[in-house]
Amino acid sequence: MAEAREVEPLSYPLTAPSALEPARRWAELRETCPVAQVRLPSGDTARLLTRYDDVRTALSDPRFSREGLARPDAASVSAADAESVFDSPMARTLNAQGHTRWRRMVGKWFTAKRMTALRPDVEAMAEQLVDAMVARGRPADLVTGLAFPLPVYVICRMLGVPESDRDRFKSWSDIFLTTTRHTAEETRDAQREFAAYMTHLVEGKRAEPGDDLLTLLMTGADGAGEPMEHDALVATGQALLLAGHETTAGFIALMVAHLLADRRRWERVLADPGLIRTTVEESLRYDPNGANFGMLRYAEEDTELPGGTVPAGTTVVCSMASANRDEHAWDDAHAMDLGRRPNPHLAFGVGPHSCLGQPLARTEMQGALAVLLRRLPTLDLAVDAAELRAHEGLLTAPLRELPVTW
Structure with a gap:
């Protein structure tokens, strides 16, 4: 078993040579220092996990908690992080609901079966966005033309939010996902604005119920079970709006970029659309930047991982992107194999805090790719x-733009 070497902490996140390439230090760390000390943008230190087995364990083992990240001795990503992510009013409200209970109430609306039923609507919206992009002429930016507006449209429709407000969500999510761009005061201001917006939205739906997810959760209708309390509804709306568009928009653009960077990949899936599903999964595994920063956990007790020891009270950074390129876990780890099976990648995490909306993200990625192959x-x-x-200074690293032609 390799032991963590005590060296000067590395500055984290690690620098990649380009938007589509992994940080060069990953491979070295996986081999020589898989539990490495790093210094976060806040100045706090943490331990970085880069191997697949270590990351998977830390994300699923109860000895590593997410709730512990709100403790005073936990590391913060940035000056604004403790307020924006792990100890925000939104996070405290959802924690008070009980994580398992909250997932049970909300998760039934994000099942693979429900998302499959949503697929035709996703593709219809993608068709409209491609029509508009083509009408504007080439070259075009696929980020603003398709990758960003598609998931915004879908999550806004699910929650009953006016699509016209999508730019406000973009501004708020950029602040909440920042590592270096915004101050704690700016973050708190954004939290108040976002909470006020969602409060107004929830109150409006209580007065005039619709057929959206928030209405169903507040009434317990259509099999939703017990009604969700007001504060939890506001926090749920915030959480789903943030998670439901920013990350998926990044994934869509990066998927297309990787396919076109070596156009033989595009040609392969074009010739065999049956590969769309596995292409999406391999894109999620292969891309080094969609889950750029990784997920944080707090070690509740001294824990022996295959890669080294993590002392109690340590904040760990789980690099899913590095784990997804671990040479010991994957055959041809650095090759993009569009037919790879099985593909137990960690892009959405694993365990009790894995991404609730991953069936939705997959549906949107598959729908966007199917439409692009068919139309362009x-x-x-x-x-x-x-x-x-x-983009720099965010917990994710989506492309600024993706110029395309046809």
Whole structure:
């Protein structure tokens, strides 16, 4: 078993050579220091896990908790992090509901069966967005033309939120997901604005119920079970709006970028649309930046991992992206195999805090890819792949833009 070496903490997140490539230090850390000390943008130190087995264990083992991240001795990602992510009013409200109970109440609306039924609507919206993008002419930016508006449309429709408000969600989510861009005061202001918006929305639905998810949760109708309390409804709306568009938008753009960066990949799935499902899964595994920062956990007790020891009270950063490239866990880990089976990647996490909306994200990615293949079979990058740039200073690293032509 490799032991963590005590060295000067690495600055985290690690720097990648380009938007589509992994950080070069990953492979070295997996081999020589899989439980490495890192310094976060806040100045706090944590332990970075880079191997598949270690990351999977930390995300699913109860000795590593998410709730512990609100403790005073837990590391913060940035000056605003403790307020924005783990100890925000939204997080405290959801924790008070009881995580298992909350997932039971909300999770039934994100089953694979329900998302499959949603697929035709997703593709219809993608068709409209492609129509508008083509009408504007080429080259086009696939991020603003399709990748961002599609998941916004879907989650807004599910929650009964006016699509016209989507730019407000973009602004709020950028602040909540920041590592370096915003102050704690700016974050608290955004929290208050977002909570006020959701409160107004929930009150409006209580006065005039609709057929959206928030209405069903507040009334307990249509098999939703017990009605959800007001504060929990507000927090749930915030959580789903944040999680329901930003990450998926990044995944869609990065998936297309990887397929077009080596156009033989695009041609392969174009020739065999039956590969769409496995292509989406492999894109989630292969991309190094969609889950750029990783997930944080707090060690409740001294824990021996295959890669080393984690002392109690330590904050760990679980790099799912590095784990998904672990040479010991995957055959041809650095190759993008569009037919890879099985593919137990960790892009959505694993265990009790894995991403609740992953069936929705998969449905949107599959729908977007199916429409692009059908409508724009000659799609190609309008710039060299090396020119693509990712956003910096966020917990995720989505592309700034994806110039394409056809």
